[in-house]
Amino acid sequence: MVFSAQEIADHLKTQNFSSFPFAASLKQFWSLNWNMNKYIRGKYAWNWEYQTVIAVVGLSTTVEYMIKGIYESTIGRLFEKEPLSTPEDRLAAEVQSEYAAFINHTPWYKFPFDEKLKALRELPEGNWRSSERQFALGLEYWFKKVWAGLINKATSSAYEAPAKEIQMLTKKIPANLALDRSVKVATVEDPFYSVLILPRYDEFNRNLVALAKQNLEVLEIAGNSKICITVIAADGAFKGEQKNLEVVHEWPILTQVGKKRYALAVDVQSLSSLLRQFDGAEIKLDHIYDY
Numbered sequence: 001m002v003f004s005a006q007e008i009a010d011h012l013k014t015q016n017f018s019s020f021p022f023a024a025s026l027k028q029f030w031s032l033n034w035n036m037n038k039y040i041r042g043k044y045a046w047n048w049e050y051q052t053v054i055a056v057v058g059l060s061t062t063v064e065y066m067i068k069g070i071y072e073s074t075i076g077r078l079f080e081k082e083p084l085s086t087p088e089d090r091l092a093a094e095v096q097s098e099y100a101a102f103i104n105h106t107p108w109y110k111f112p113f114d115e116k117l118k119a120l121r122e123l124p125e126g127n128w129r130s131s132e133r134q135f136a137l138g139l140e141y142w143f144k145k146v147w148a149g150l151i152n153k154a155t156s157s158a159y160e161a162p163a164k165e166i167q168m169l170t171k172k173i174p175a176n177l178a179l180d181r182s183v184k185v186a187t188v189e190d191p192f193y194s195v196l197i198l199p200r201y202d203e204f205n206r207n208l209v210a211l212a213k214q215n216l217e218v219l220e221i222a223g224n225s226k227i228c229i230t231v232i233a234a235d236g237a238f239k240g241e242q243k244n245l246e247v248v249h250e251w252p253i254l255t256q257v258g259k260k261r262y263a264l265a266v267d268v269q270s271l272s273s274l275l276r277q278f279d280g281a282e283i284k285l286d287h288i289y290d291y
Contacts, residue, residue, distance in 0.1 A: 001029065001061055001108075002287075003253075003261065005100040010255040012084075012093040018077040021254055022069035026062055028251045032263065033058065035249040039265065049159060057108075060147065071136065079132040087123045088133030091116075095141075105201040109148035109155070117141040166204060166290050168196045171217040178214065180207050193219070204290045212275035221268050222291050229271075230286040231262050231278055238262055244270035261286060 004025045011020045033054060084090050095116050102111050120137055123130070165184075173185065173194045182203055186195035198207050211218070221227055228248070235258065238247045246265040253259045266274060271288075278285045 001057055002100070002103055004029065004061075005096070005103060007253065007255045009093070009097040009100040012096055015083050016076070016080045016089070017068070017072040017092075018080060020069075020072075022065040022072075024254060026065050028254075029058060029061070032249050032251065036263070039248045053155075056151070068140075076132070076136060079129045081129050086126055086130045086133060088120065088126070088130050088137060091120060091123065092133065092137055105203075107152075107155070109151040111144075111148065113141050113145035113148060117145060162200075164200060165197050166200050166222050168198060168218060168222075169220040170194050170196060170211075171219065173216065177216065178210070180210065183207055200290045205285075205288045208271070208288055209275055209279070209285065212272040213279075216272060218268055218271050221271075224291065225268050227266055227268050227271060227291075228289040229264050229266055229274075230289075231264065231283050232256075232259055232286050233262060233283040234258060235260050237283060238264075245274065 007025065008020055084093060099108075099111055102108075117138060120134065120141060123134075125131075167186070170193065172190075172192055173196070179185070179196075180203075182199045184197040186197055188195050196211075198204050208218075232253065235252075237260070238245075238250070244267045248263040248265050250260050250262045253261055275285060277283070
């Protein structure tokens with residue numbers, strides 16, 4: 001859903017909602033979910049908490065995209081003008097971009113939908129398109145505000161607060177290694193190994209890339225020897241057998257013609273060298289998943 005949110009944000013920079021392929025986006029989500037579950041079956045213990053969250057998010061997004069796809073391709077299209085032609089259209093594009101960035105580091109249900117609804121209502125009266133957008137976006141933001149509040153209460157009572165940091169075992173770090181202020185070095189009396197404590201989500205990605213550029217050898221992440229990453233590359237970029245990685249799933253990026261997103265299962269001990277390889281134009285690192 002993070003990928004889809006960003007694709008919608010990219011789409012709205014130059015086009016209207018009505019031309020976004022909501023059905024294709026849903027198909028990609030469920031196909032990815034199926035293939036990831038197929039890959040982990042028999043290799044890892046079934047995580048009911050994660051699976052429940054994915055099911056709730058997937059089903060609610062399916063309902064949302066089905067309704068939005070039908071509405072935008074019918075009523076929405078009747079009223080639409082040039083992209084970004086009204087204040088409401090511009091606000092919708094801004095909110096979508098902000099939302100896509102937000103859910104990279106914070107659960108979606110903590111997004112300030114109430115503030116966005118208030119900003120929408122404060123826009124001056126406009127033409128027929130503005131009135132239609134006020135109705136459609138207002139209903140969407142209001143419903144998401146209510147639904148997010150319910151999900152927030154449910155998760156707070158059912159699950160523990162997620163860990164904000166993750167530990168990583170590495171070869172002994174050199175004295176001149178440049179570390180971001182967010183990275184801590186655990187006290188470990190060992191002449192050969194070090195333990196780094198990194199913040200999760202986006203900062204985890206950023207710090208790992210920075211450490212890889214300094215040739216730091218990573219041995220384990222949170223006790224795991226495998227990690228999942230996604231990269232963006234052209235179709236056929238990973239044909240044939242690959243060393244130290246396995247292509248779990250691949251799917252086209254709906255807003256980038258000729259480009260695909262690849263989900264890769266990577267050996268942690270090969271991660272640093274792969275990150276250095278994926279720092280070019282042909283294969284671009286998308287995300288590193290911190291379990």
